[in-house]
Every structure is written in C-alpha cells, then in structure tokens.
Amino acid sequence: MAEALIAVHDLRRTYGRGRTAVHALRGIDLDVAAGQLLAVRGRSGSGKTTLLNLVGGLDRADGGRVHLAGQEVTAMRESELLELRRGTLAYVFQSFGLIPMLTAAENVGVPLRLQRMDPGEREERVAAVLALVGLTAHRNQRPGELSGGQQQRVALARALAPEPRVLLADEPTGQLDSQTGREIMYLIRQLVDEEGLTAMVATHDPALLGVADRVVELTDGRLDET
Numbered sequence: 001m002a003e004a005l006i007a008v009h010d011l012r013r014t015y016g017r018g019r020t021a022v023h024a025l026r027g028i029d030l031d032v033a034a035g036q037l038l039a040v041r042g043r044s045g046s047g048k049t050t051l052l053n054l055v056g057g058l059d060r061a062d063g064g065r066v067h068l069a070g071q072e073v074t075a076m077r078e079s080e081l082l083e084l085r086r087g088t089l090a091y092v093f094q095s096f097g098l099i100p101m102l103t104a105a106e107n108v109g110v111p112l113r114l115q116r117m118d119p120g121e122r123e124e125r126v127a128a129v130l131a132l133v134g135l136t137a138h139r140n141q142r143p144g145e146l147s148g149g150q151q152q153r154v155a156l157a158r159a160l161a162p163e164p165r166v167l168l169a170d171e172p173t174g175q176l177d178s179q180t181g182r183e184i185m186y187l188i189r190q191l192v193d194e195e196g197l198t199a200m201v202a203t204h205d206p207a208l209l210g211v212a213d214r215v216v217e218l219t220d221g222r223l224d225e226t
Ligand SMILES: Nc1ncnc2c1ncn2[C@@H]1O[C@H](COP(=O)(O)OP(=O)(O)OP(=O)(O)O)[C@@H](O)[C@H]1O
Pocket: 015, 016, 022, 023, 024, 042, 043, 044, 045, 046, 047, 048, 049, 050, 051, 204
C-alpha cells in the first residue's frame, strides 16, 4: 500500500465530564494513503468536525495519536501547529471564511503574505490558483459580490496557494445548492488528481460521496468503512 499520509490511531475526544460528558470520538483508527480523496460521512453530531479538527491540530485529543506526513500532530507545540497550518495543511470550511473587505485575489494572497513570499512570486501563484478554480475573471470582486459557489472556489484557491499536501474540508458544500455543491466536489476531485493532494472531506450529503476514493462512516464517535 502507498504511504499513509494521514495516520490516526485510537483517537479519543470527550467534551465535558461526569454525567454530561459527550464522547465525540471513541477510539478512531484510520489510515489515508497519499493522493486519496476520503469522504467522512455521518449524521449531525456523529463527530466529523471533531475528527477533522484533531487531524488538523485545531483541537487537542484526550487520547491516541495523529501523524501527518510522518509528523506527530498530537505531540506538537502551538508554534509547530501554526507552522503545520501554514505549510503542509490546508482547511476549507462550510462558511468559506473569507475576509469581506479583500478582493478574491487578495484573499488568496493572505497565506502567501504570512509566508512572506516575494510580491512578484505571490502575484504569479495567486493568478495560477485562481485560474485552477476558474475564477480569473472574478479576481477583483469582494466575497459579497460573489455567489456561494464562487466564494467556496476562492476559499479553495486560498487553501491551495501555499501548496499544501493535505486538504481538510468540513462540509464544504453545506451552504450550497446541490448542483453547485456537486461542482465544488468535482473541483476537489480534480485538485486531488492534478495537484497531488490528499484530502479528507466531511459531508452528510449522499450525492457527493460518489467522487471519493473511499468513504468511511462515523456513528456516535466510532468509525466504519462503507
Ligand atoms: N465544544 C464542544 N463542547 C461540548 N460538546 C461538543 C463540542 N463540540 C462538539 N460537541 C459534541 O460532540 C459531538 C460531535 O460533534 P461534531 O461537531 O464533531 O459532529 P459533526 O458530525 O461534525 O456534526 P455536524 O454534521 O452537525 O457538523 C456532538 O454530540 C456535539 O454536540
């Protein structure tokens, strides 16, 4: 089997304690091979967001381990997690998370500014990823002047700008109509194939599971292959 770019072992997360404790993840084991598009399905509250947040180091586990590209995320200090989120790893959320005052191109350029990329190189990279998501003609529009699908394309372009190895997407089509949602999933499929990404996408939209290489299902904090 190809290298497991994402390796999750006995991952646990409980919110609260005592009688009101919620066991969001009850010992998850999961390997995702490099270049795979994995869909994580499950009802609302099954633990999808919690799993993605732990894989991406946005939240701390109560037990178990996560390795990303050979590095142990669960053992990292905050400064190392920050570094990880600026390089190896990219996130896309349901709510797009764009900065309203900035144009599409400026939003895409944000992570490259944080990397202190030289302005000329940055312009080139922004143009390239905007072209990749089909938004060259909209580069000077602000998020409020774009459709939901276009805003998610900008968010994807921004995620890809620093050339990450892993893309984590939490309900990326959750705010979109089904046709636009399908287009975004096809785009993610294309980006995985063409940019050599490994992606983990949480969704409970059954129509979107068809483009994944593999689908796993979370039920009450436990994982099953489907
Ligand atoms: N910060 C928190 N404090 C307490 N409980 C939480 C917290 N975050 C999540 N939970 C609980 O943990 C469980 C898993 O939540 P999670 O958000 O991971 O599910 P999900 O599958 O992503 O749901 P959705 O599809 O609705 O986004 C739920 O029962 C939720 O109520």
